[in-house]
Amino acid sequence: MQYVLKFSKFMTNMMAVWVILFTVIALIYPNLFIWIAPYITILLGVIMFTMGLTLSIDDFKEIFKQPIKVIVLALSQYLVMPIIAVSLVFLFNLPPEIAIGVILVGSSPGGTSSNVMTFLAKGNVALSVAATTVTTLLAPIVTPSLTLLLASTWLDISFSAMMVSILQVVLIPVLLGLGVGSLFRKQVDRVVDVLPMISMTWILGVMTAVTASNVDNILASGLIILLVVILHNSLGYVTGFLLGKIFKFNLADTKTISIEVGMQNSGLATTLAVQHFEPVTALPGALFSVWHSLSGAVLANVFGKIKEKDSDTMNQKFNQEVHV
Template sequence: MTGAPALQFDAASLILLNIIMACMMFGVSLSLRLEDFRRIALAPIAPLAGMVAQFVLLPAATCLFTWALNIDPELALGMILVSACPGGSFSNVMTWLARGNVAVSISMTAVSSLAATVLTPLNFALYGWLNPHTRNYLTQISLEPASMLTLVLLILALPMVLGMVTGRRLPGFVARSEKPLRIISLLVFLSFVAIAFSKNFGLFIERFHSFFWLVVCHNLLALLLGYGMARLCRLPHSDRRAVTLEVGIQNSGLGLVILFTFFPDAGGMLLITAFWGVWHLVSGLTLSQFWARRPLPADDPAVQQPIATEQYT
């Protein structure tokens, strides 16, 4: 154990965070259709490239990174937890801003969220155990994979199914509510992160130097892995942008839910996970604006067959 101070976080706040996460997943899923999954079956290269980077390369690279640098076990486990999470919902909007392939982004978000019900608990337990610096700490915090699996199912899979059913049966509701729901979800989530930081302000200031650059470098690693995998697979530029942002924008909200449910005394893990929730929005929006000012090549499929983006406008 590292002896980090315990978090100040009550049961009511945990329930609120679970509700926020479920609502965000519900909002994202309103625009999902079965056709999004069929699209993957017909053209799987881009989503598969992103999934490999998301659930194989990023957790493995994070484990090696934290092992090689002998990072504090709590901070290292926070990084491993984030790397085990699926892509974040805001990657879809950022992909649209970046002139990327929105269809690929939405498809990846849907599939990675479903895959995360199994792969998030599995990857966290596996890579936390493989790193010898975190192995002992992981055994002390009493990890319960079955309970974690149930939690992820409840806040990801169930809201996704409800959102898809609602979107199919109530298209008028979707048209009116999707954009406000995204904005409200973002504001509420950021407010929640701010409250979490304010309640643990002393811990935040005390250890700022130890986690700030870890999060910045870790996020850069995720973006580079996404872009590198997409380029290695020779994907069109619009698909590269979608895959890059999908891998670089992690669902850190899910990480917070897992953290506060199972590891309430792990202050170092909170610092990494909560700051990820802020930083990846900064880096993602910055990269989106960079790409937005660089038109796609004329032969890119997204230029020849423009992607529908009414839901974001």
């Protein structure tokens, strides 16, 4: 079992490499992965079930231990990224199908990968898990509401259909995972360290399927969409970090809000795009998955090296700039 755990940790730490590698392979040999496309919804359900397995009642207690911070993170998640998404859509004058894809990413809850990156960044993992849990539970109402509000100008959007989809592929699997984990806690604890590798495998399946299904669109307009994705993700990190300073969070919590705001459940955005819109609408979500895996790993590495003394110096500079 020890060797399995080491292998799982190695595979998870190398996620950015696998993301790039399999994306390139899917572009060159799409027939190897296109058969996965009909199963994207099932794959996301498995990912969310796995997330549920890793949760416990203590994670919900954490919400009540630091409610203000959780509320700030949740509100930031559902305000900052949608606003940035709409701004980028208008700035780049994106076509309707791509615009909705970008807005779907911005309107999605936090992703489970943010919890891993927060751990690597030496942030507040308990806060990250609590915030991800809250935004995920709110997703069936908030995500379709934001999408309807921000994207209905371009295409018809069914609130009820989107809500049902999120219930099916997110909320129900998470709750089932939580239930199974609570009933079989000892058994789940034995394999909990392997679960990130399992989630990573399914995430790669979703990404390669979307990539293989959109090779022509990626080659035609992939660079513009990638630029939008990079800006969306990066501005989320920066805004989250600044919010941490504004609310006078400590260093660990500031790292957490930065990562939590910048990283989205792009798998959900991709699934909703495939289910309710044209295939090309899934491109922003797929590319976001690729990019935020890379950027998150880099940012976690940088954050992990920042100590409290460095943070105090940064706080002084920030406060001076604000007063000026």
